[in-house]
Amino acid sequence: MDKIVFGKYIPLDTPIHALDPRAKILAMLVVLVAIFLPAGWLGYLFIGIAIGIVIILAKIKFKVILRAFKPMMFMMIFLLVINILSVKEGTVLVDFDIFGHDFTIYADAIFDTLYIIVRLLLMIMITTVLTMTTKPLDLTLGIEYLLTPFKVIHVPAHEIAMMISIALRFIPTIIEETMRIMNAQKSRGVDFEEGKLSEKISAIVSLIVPLFSVSLQRADELANAMEARGYAPDGKRTRYRRLKYAFRDIVLLGGAIAILVMMIILAFVI
Amino acid sequence: MAIIEVKDLHFSYEENIEALKGVSFSIEKGSYTTILGHNGSGKSTIAKLIAGLLEAKSGEIYIDGQKLSIDTIADIRKKLGIVFQNPDNQFIASSVREDIAFGLENYCVDPLKMDDIIDKYAGLVGMKENLDKEPSNLSGGQKQRVAIAGILAMHPSIIIFDEATSMLDPTGKEEIKKIIYDLHGDDKRTILSITHDIEEALKSDYIIVMNEGKVYKCGKPHEIFSDTKGLRDIGLDIPFTYKVKEALEKEGIKIPYTDTIEELAEVLWSNLKA
Ligand SMILES: Nc1ncnc2c1ncn2[C@@H]1O[C@H](COP(=O)(O)OP(=O)(O)O)[C@@H](O)[C@H]1O
Ligand SMILES: [Mg+2]
Numbered sequence: 001m002d003k004i005v006f007g008k009y010i011p012l013d014t015p016i017h018a019l020d021p022r023a024k025i026l027a028m029l030v031v032l033v034a035i036f037l038p039a040g041w042l043g044y045l046f047i048g049i050a051i052g053i054v055i056i057l058a059k060i061k062f063k064v065i066l067r068a069f070k071p072m073m074f075m076m077i078f079l080l081v082i083n084i085l086s087v088k089e090g091t092v093l094v095d096f097d098i099f100g101h102d103f104t105i106y107a108d109a110i111f112d113t114l115y116i117i118v119r120l121l122l123m124i125m126i127t128t129v130l131t132m133t134t135k136p137l138d139l140t141l142g143i144e145y146l147l148t149p150f151k152v153i154h155v156p157a158h159e160i161a162m163m164i165s166i167a168l169r170f171i172p173t174i175i176e177e178t179m180r181i182m183n184a185q186k187s188r189g190v191d192f193e194e195g196k197l198s199e200k201i202s203a204i205v206s207l208i209v210p211l212f213s214v215s216l217q218r219a220d221e222l223a224n225a226m227e228a229r230g231y232a233p234d235g236k237r238t239r240y241r242r243l244k245y246a247f248r249d250i251v252l253l254g255g256a257i258a259i260l261v262m263m264i265i266l267a268f269v270i
Numbered sequence: 271m272a273i274i275e276v277k278d279l280h281f282s283y284e285e286n287i288e289a290l291k292g293v294s295f296s297i298e299k300g301s302y303t304t305i306l307g308h309n310g311s312g313k314s315t316i317a318k319l320i321a322g323l324l325e326a327k328s329g330e331i332y333i334d335g336q337k338l339s340i341d342t343i344a345d346i347r348k349k350l351g352i353v354f355q356n357p358d359n360q361f362i363a364s365s366v367r368e369d370i371a372f373g374l375e376n377y378c379v380d381p382l383k384m385d386d387i388i389d390k391y392a393g394l395v396g397m398k399e400n401l402d403k404e405p406s407n408l409s410g411g412q413k414q415r416v417a418i419a420g421i422l423a424m425h426p427s428i429i430i431f432d433e434a435t436s437m438l439d440p441t442g443k444e445e446i447k448k449i450i451y452d453l454h455g456d457d458k459r460t461i462l463s464i465t466h467d468i469e470e471a472l473k474s475d476y477i478i479v480m481n482e483g484k485v486y487k488c489g490k491p492h493e494i495f496s497d498t499k500g501l502r503d504i505g506l507d508i509p510f511t512y513k514v515k516e517a518l519e520k521e522g523i524k525i526p527y528t529d530t531i532e533e534l535a536e537v538l539w540s541n542l543k544a
């Protein structure tokens with residue numbers, strides 16, 4: 001279970017936790033744009049330090065952040081291999097001969113890969129900080145508030161937020177259900193770990209089919225319960241939870257914009 | 271006065287298969303009515319029709335004098351709450367607090383007043399200490415209590431329970447049954463409880479027995495349960511005290527109808543003395 005929830009919200013009393021979810025989402029978007037600019041190593045170092053400060057303020061252990069990198073490992077190695085095979089520029093680092101084939105590794109291959117990896121890691125760090133310091137419900141509420149102006153161009157802000165929050169609400173229930181069905185199928189002799197590919201596929205099918213049918217029934221019953229309690233997606237509603245910007249949110253947004261401006265300067269002016 | 275009146279309801283989920291084949295009954299204001307019937311006899315379908323979650327093919331439903339239709343449905347829903355069977359599938363929000371607030375939000379209650387309302391109704395169902403808990407950290411009985419609190423917060427005069435205790439463990443069942451009795455007894459709410467629990471039916475004011483999409487019989491508990499043969503034929507259980515009376519009658523001993531084991535013991539004791 002631990003693997004699935006590396007970015008899970010941890011309730012702590014820190015200034016980062018106390019920030020308005022809208023400010024956090026906006027700041028994240030601004031910094032993500034900044035990361036996409038070709039600002040060079042100096043720029044990324046700067047962003048890294050800024051995120052590091054936020055991580056320290058949020059009292060998140062760096063160990064946890066490292067754990068968030070793990071699922072990306074495979075992709076990074078894959079990227080490295082692709083780059084080594086395709087990039088043929090820069091100084092030659094290694095040059096050797098395998099069974100008569102000439103094989104060269106260029107410095108740019110390593111450099112380009114690192115360049116992408118560093119950006120990826122920064123992005124993972126930011127999103128992890130966001131999800132670890134913000135209640136899922138606050139996140140969806142933040143998304144809803146931020147999307148509300150786009151209603152004029154028919155973005156269904158409330159529906160999107162409701163969908164996300166129901167999905168978040170039912171993730172633990174569905175994981176529990178998956179375990180239950182898996183155990184039931186195991187006790188009937190279905191093997192999820194070993195066996196031939198065809199056996200594995202049929203094992204997965206034996207899991208997915210009941211999971212789907214139960215989930216559809218759940219959805220139906222949930223819709224009934226919501227309707228019975230007066231819910232109409234397009235109806236007028238008030239909101240129990242209200243969001244309010246505070247001074248610290250302005251500081252955060254100011255910081256994020258400062259980073260973006262700096263990256264623009266580094267990328268295009270200098 | 272009838273608060274719920276159902277006239278000749280027909281409903282089908284699939285063409286040519288009628289789930290309800292002409293159902294009529296009426297329920298008195300402030301009464302505790304139970305609906306009995308085997309699985310698939312159409313009990314939940316009736317509940318959903320009354321709550322306006324399904325639309326009848328033909329027939330009429332009157333709630334508190336108002337005919338149920340597209341125009342009145344919003345009004346009627348405010349008067350009527352429904353608690354379903356599966357505790358998980360009616361817990362909408364991510365915490366107890368937010369879940370009770372869900373209905374309030376839908377009826378545009380002022381957010382500043384919500385905390386007081388939430389506190390009050392969470393308190394009524396004994397969930398005040400758990401306001402910030404997530405559904406995955408609550409027992410089935412606790413989730414049902416939250417569902418009840420969410421409904422009570424809307425002040426409905428009718429509450430429908432569709433097998434609301436059937437998925438709970440014995441402790442959870444007792445908790446919820448007690449709350450239902452209190453809602454009826456203290457607050458004079460109209461309760462419509464769909465159940466397989468005959469002891470609950472025996473204590474209710476009025477019973478509707480469903481069989482294969484039709485009303486088999488309506489009446490007071492002793493009218494219903496004295497028809498032991500008929501009930502057995504449609505696959506329903508008989509209360510213990512009625513079984514004893516039936517067995518004694520076979521032996522030629524006549525005793526009056528009793529509803530509880532205590533009453534039965536008393537009757538038997540006085541018979542023995544005589
Ligand atoms: N969503 C559905 N789709 C098709 N048929 C249904 C659906 N729900 C119930 N039914 C059928 O309608 C009949 C009555 O069901 P229901 O009202 O749920 O019975 P009860 O609650 O008494 O067990 C049953 O035969 C059932 O199979
Ligand atoms: Mg049912």
